[in-house]
Amino acid sequence: MLPCGSPLPAQIGLQVSNLSKDNYKSVAEELYELSSDGPDGSIILLRNCLEQVNLAENDQNLQVKFDLLTLVIRNLIHQPNLGTILCEALRFLPSVSEEFLANLCRALKLSLPEQIALGLALADAEDYSQRQQGLAFFETKVKELCEDPVPDLSEDLVERILWGLYSSEALLKLRSSFLRSLPALQPFAVDSLTMIPFFKDVNKEVNTLREFDYVTISESLLSDTILMDMEHATDVVSLLEELGFDCTHSVEHCKEILSQGGPLLEGDVARILGTVARTAKGLEEVQNIHGPFYNTLCNGEAITSKLSSWHVDILLGAINQLNPSLNWSLIVSSLDYEGFFLPDENAFTLFMTMYKLGCEDPFPIDAICSHVWKNDEGQLSFLRHAISAAPEVFSFAHSTRKLMETEEGNLKSPNHAWLSLDLLEIL
Amino acid sequence: MDGDGDGSKEPPQPGAAASAAASEDTRPQSTVAGLAKEAAQLFHSRSYQGCLLILHQLQLHNDEDPKVRHNIAVAEYYRDGCTNPQKLLEVLSQVKARNEELARAAEEQQEGNSSASTSGSTNSTGGNGGLSSATRTNSVDVVAYMEDYDTSIPNLNNAMIMYHLQRYAAAMSILEPLYRNIEPIDEAAALRVCLLMLDITLASGQPGKAAEVLQYMEKAFGYLLPPTEASSTAPTLASSTPETESLIANTEQTLARTASDEVLEEDSFTLGSLEVDSSQNLGSRAPITPAIAAREKPIPPVDVKLLLHLYRVRLFLSARNLKASKREIKSALNLSRENMTALLLKAQLEYCRGNYRKAIKQLTLCIGRADPGMRGMLLSNLGCIHHRLRKDQTAALYFRKALQAFAISERREPLSVLGFSQDRSLSIIYNAGLQQLSCGNPILASRCFQEAAALYYNRPLLWLRLAECCIVALEKGLLENTTTTKSEVKVTVVGEGAWRRVVLPGGSLNPTVVNGALVLKVDESEGDVQIPDGGEKWFVSGKSHKLSLSFAIQCLQIATCLFDRCDAKAAEAAAEAAVALAEVKDADDTQSSKGGGASPKGEAKDTKSLVAAVAAIEEHKMHETAALRMWALAALSYCQLGVGHPLRALRSAEELLRQTSCARPYMLLGHMYAAEALCQLERPQEALEHLSTCLNETTAEPTNAGAEDESNLKWKSGDNSEASVDGEDGATYTVGALGDAASVARLTGTNARASLYINLVAVYAMQGNLQEAHRLAQLALTMSPANPTAMLAAVYVELKLERKESALTLLKQYRHLCVVSSSKGLSQYD
Known part of the structure; x- marks a missing residue:
């Protein structure tokens, strides 16, 4: 709702009443802008147009105003909230009757489908008599439509009409005749998903809609792409976490699991590393679901031993085999995902072990120090452990910008952490 | 596949062939019967080709016999690996027609006979042996005929094939008369x-x-x-x-x-x-x-x-x-x-x-x-x-x-x-x-559901799920239309955590949104999203629907419509079950009072448990339906608010509130949505009434008042664990957890209350009752200090009271709650 002092109604009112042939185009554009912001604008605009048209019988700009009103209504007809807008706009008009609608439609030369939509919209009114008028208008128009079908009714409208027809038992007869003429009105509607309940006798018994013959011809029971999409939607990282340590039983097995999703990319690897590091000290509630999984979905000998931690060498072996051309600095910068967090030093050490297993290059300090991550907590947790890590685990020695060696005395730390300008800046 | 396939159905009826053959008078019976038997054996040992050969021989004896035709069709069907049901169905219906014809003829004949015999018997009323025995043989013949022309076997086979084609209703309609x-x-x-x-x-x-x-x-x-x-x-x-x-x-x-x-x-x-x-x-x-x-x-x-x-x-x-x-x-x-x-x-x-x-x-x-x-x-x-x-x-x-x-x-x-x-x-x-x-994959999920619609199109639940997909997609910002304003609103939505979903609907009542000149544009444009893509061909439906709020509304309408249609039936079924239960109990009582033997008692007990089971199922269904209907109405109201159609939203919310046995969380949602709709319709006074009822109800709840802090804690812990599930609106979640008390406490708990206060603040502010608004804003803020909307409401009220200083302090104090969309709105307002 609008606050009282809003300039919107005044502006719209002014524009509408000053409308003339000369400024039609610009005003229409401005009004369109104003009304496209929300229902309020549209309501006010429609109300103003109607008032102007009603009042100004001798106005020489009457035609232009009609044009505007037509434009406005045509725009609104395709909005899902036409009901509210129309009813609110008409709320203060004294006599809204079936006749009024008919006159309006005649004056604006609205097409039959548009008239039906208007009738339906009025049927949303809170005022009982208005609602009845709207329904009555709707009924006559649908009758006309059945007698003289208009091709290419929009599917949306077909649905709206059907709901209108189903809203009252009195319209039962009209409903069936409309359904009969429907194929002529809109040939595709019959196939539409949302139409099914109208066409099928819905009770508790089921006839599947899938035809045997159709399936035989197309040779598949489902849309072909859906399985593939499901495959791509598989999140191997969560899968790995759910299945637990036993995934790293052997390289082959690990590969099998990691290849359940789409191709393994840098982002995935980053999340795998993060997950493994985070869960290194133990997974909560291991439900022992890996065994059945292995038996039913993987081919291989049964696993006898149960692992109690991640075997990172196997994991990394599998990753490298699956995608040998991984870009590891990209992986490190992909660590900025929601949920990355290194809880303790062990996790950090494990992470670095994995990094070193994955690639031999020095750690890309840029990737973690060049900017503040979206997941800043995760970044901080990483930096915190990095700074206090032993030099053989992590070193800032190869940081690109460093403080002068001379100052080393004051800022002594084994892994050169406080010499790295990158680090200092990011902190 | 093999064992299952072959085993699982065997409509043919070699036995029928045997008997059919046997009934032939004109042929040497023994050969025919022997052939029939052989055919049956071959059939059972799955050598359909051999079986067919013999059946064709039989056909030579009498090519009019429908049973032989029937058996040939069945054997052929099996020989071809059950791939052509249509053909078999055709033959079956022909056989059936032929049988009926023959049966009619036989009946006529029988009538003729019986009239003859009756006349005969009237003649010799003494009932002498010769005549009556003649009649008897006659009628025996007729019975045999009737058996031959029995259509039950072809009908049964027909039903079976329908069943295999998964057309249960059709199968049932054939089977019911047989039963x-x-x-x-x-x-x-x-x-x-x-x-x-x-x-x-x-x-x-x-x-x-x-x-x-x-x-x-x-x-x-x-x-x-x-x-x-x-x-x-x-x-x-x-x-x-x-x-x-x-x-x-x-x-x-x-x-x-x-x-x-x-x-x-x-x-x-x-x-x-x-x-x-x-x-x-x-x-x-x-x-x-x-x-x-x-x-x-x-x-x-x-x-x-x-x-x-x-x-x-x-x-x-x-x-x-x-x-x-x-x-x-x-x-x-x-x-x-x-x-x-x-x-x-x-x-x-x-x-x-x-x-x-x-x-x-x-x-x-x-x-x-x-x-x-x-x-x-x-x-x-x-x-x-x-x-x-x-x-x-x-x-x-x-x-x-x-x-x-x-x-x-x-x-x-x-x-x-x-x-x-x-x-x-x-x-x-x-x-x-x-x-x-x-x-959290609503788009893929909706594709799956649409595919499953081929089977479940008459289950309201499927439609509810589709609607849920739309709502989730909306909350995740996956809906296609991304006007700038839309994305602003989206930010707020996403920014709100698990419980704040409740706030969301009320959220548009919050000062920022209400005041900017660019108001409440939540989604008219949503309608456009729905442009269907004509690409893929679906089994059932011509095209897949893209997710949109309009689509959600359609689904919900369908669901409620299905509820209405099922309702009468469900009530009937439940009543029936209850009656049956009562009857059985009576029977049981009488039986035990009579001191019946052990075995009848056991039997009665057995039937009773069965009937009780049915009654339990029906009752359970009724409850579910009621709960689901509430969900559907709440969601409908929500979506209609979303497309900017408050009149309809109001109607749905009122219907929701009218439901008997409306559960607490739904009551709350119903009032909230109704209030929101009324505000959009410029009727804040009525909105206020809704909100105050709500407020009274929540405060009337003693557990809440007492356990406030506790539930607050619960909340927070709950938040994290639920994080993956949410992104749905409050209603969805409620349905999910309707069962456990915790969730109810949740919805009517602190955060829900805070959002309620915020909404009240907005309404009071609109009405110019700034004192009340101020008081409530403070309450909301103390209740859930981490709630950005609460903070904004408070700031807004301060501004309205022309106390820029304190507004600024507030803003600074809560700087960490970054609320992108709202702060933009605020600056505009200023």
Whole structure:
């Protein structure tokens, strides 16, 4: 709702009443802008147009105003909230009757489908008599439509009409005749998903809609792409976490699991590393679901031993085999995902072990120090452990910008952490 | 595939051929009968080609005989691997027509005879031997004729094929008359009729009818023994069955076996689904049907007994009567240790009892000896269990593999009707969709649901799920239209955590949105999103629908409409069940008062438990429907607010509030949505009334007031754990957890209350009652200091009171709550 002092109604009112042939185009554009912001604008605009048209019988700009009103209504007809807008706009008009609608439609030369939509919209009114008028208008128009079908009714409208027809038992007869003429009105509607309940006798018994013959011809029971999409939607990282340590039983097995999703990319690897590091000290509630999984979905000998931690060498072996051309600095910068967090030093050490297993290059300090991550907590947790890590685990020695060696005395730390300008800046 | 396929159905009726042939007078009877017998044997040993040869010979004797034609058609159907049901159906209907014709002729003849005989008998009223015996022979002939022209066999076969084509309603309409007039049908066929009835009723969720048939069977076939007795006799019999298994017995087992999976699966639905739902019935469908056995080879009683037990298990399981199910499973396993169905049902039982590990074990035991179709089912069941264990990705993977199993089993050979009938991919894809939804993948989920619509189009739940997909997509900002303003609103939405979903609807009442000149544009444009893409071809529907709020509204409308249509029926069914229950109780009472013998008592008890099970199912369904309807109305109201259609939103909210037994959280939502709609309609006074009712109700709740802090804590912990699930609006979540008290406390708890206060602040502010607004804003802020909306409301009120200083302080103090959209709005306002 609008606050009282809003300039919107005044502006719209002014524009509408000053409308003339000369400024039609610009005003229409401005009004369109104003009304496209929300229902309020549209309501006010429609109300103003109607008032102007009603009042100004001798106005020489009457035609232009009609044009505007037509434009406005045509725009609104395709909005899902036409009901509210129309009813609110008409709320203060004294006599809204079936006749009024008919006159309006005649004056604006609205097409039959548009008239039906208007009738339906009025049927949303809170005022009982208005609602009845709207329904009555709707009924006559649908009758006309059945007698003289208009091709290419929009599917949306077909649905709206059907709901209108189903809203009252009195319209039962009209409903069936409309359904009969429907194929002529809109040939595709019959196939539409949302139409099914109208066409099928819905009770508790089921006839599947899938035809045997159709399936035989197309040779598949489902849309072909859906399985593939499901495959791509598989999140191997969560899968790995759910299945637990036993995934790293052997390289082959690990590969099998990691290849359940789409191709393994840098982002995935980053999340795998993060997950493994985070869960290194133990997974909560291991439900022992890996065994059945292995038996039913993987081919291989049964696993006898149960692992109690991640075997990172196997994991990394599998990753490298699956995608040998991984870009590891990209992986490190992909660590900025929601949920990355290194809880303790062990996790950090494990992470670095994995990094070193994955690639031999020095750690890309840029990737973690060049900017503040979206997941800043995760970044901080990483930096915190990095700074206090032993030099053989992590070193800032190869940081690109460093403080002068001379100052080393004051800022002594084994892994050169406080010499790295990158680090200092990011902190 | 093989065993299952061939076994699971055998409509042909060689026996009929034999008898048909036998009835021929003009031919040397012995040869014809011999040929018929041979044909039957060949058929049963699955050498259809040989069988056909003989049948053709028989046809030479009398090419008019419909039975021979019928049998030829059936044998051909089998020879071709059951790939051309249409052809068989045609022949069946021809045979049926021909039979009816012949029967009519026979009847006329009989009439002629009887009139003759009556005249004869009137002549010699003394009733002398000669004449009456003549009449008798006559009528015997006629009876034989009638038997020959009996249409029940072709009808039964017809129903069976319909069943295999998964057209249950059609099958039922053929079968129902047969069942109603079951007496004259010979026993073996009658048994098939009953079994098929059972499968169909269970498949299409009509437990009442199923129980009725089951009771009839127990009476009619006389195999019912009190459970204890059964178990004692069982071992001996059981040991003999495995070896001697006749083909038919085999059939039955396979059938039943598959049937049970279905069941399992069905349950899995229940389990699988996150909510209270009717989905329980969704999955069920038993394939099966008993073949028409030859007369010479009736189903061994043990197997019938086994089947009866299994059906009872299924009924009890769906009624959640675990104790009774356990008992029945035990008796079934006593009859046959290796029966797959029984084992699967046992797994299901464990699943129902929450012993997931046991259930998994049971299933993995079975999976080794499963054929591909079964494998799919088993995998799907495993998926359901993992879903329960909250191993989302693993569950999704199981579902995917299950679907693949069906696809692969299909590719190996041309699709047969049997394969088609056993295909459960539609049910599984529903499961998979649900799983995707809970993994936060609404778009893929909606595709799955739309695919599953081919089967579940008349389940309101499916439509609710589709709507849920839309809402989730909206909250995740996945809907296509991204105008700048839209994205602003989106930010707020996403920024709000789990519980704040409740705030959201009220959120648009918040000062920022109300005041900017660019107001409330939430989504008119949403309508545009719906442009359907014409690309893909779907089985059912011409095109897939893209997600949008409009689509959500449509789905919800359909769902409510379905509720309305089901309602009358459900009430009826429930009433019926209750009456039946009462009757049985009466009978029981009278019986026990009469001091009837032990065995009748046992029987009565048995029937009683069955009827009670049905009553329980119906009642359960009613509750579910009520809960789901509330959800649907709340969501409808929400979506209509979303598309800027407050009139309709108001109507839905009011309807929601009118529901009897409207649960607390829904009440709250109903009032909130109604208030929002009224505000949009510029009627703040009425909105205020709604909100105050709400407020009174929440404060009236003592538990809340007392346990405020506690629940606050709960909240926070809850937030994290729920993080993956949410993104749905409050309503959705509520449905999910309706059962447990915690969630209720949650919705009516602190945060809900805070948002309520915020809404009140907005309304008061609009009305110019700034003092009240200020007070409430402070309350809201203290109640949930982390709530950005609360902070903004407070700031807004300060500004309205022209206290810029304190507004600034507030803003600084809560700087960490970054609220992108709102602060923009604020600056505009300033």
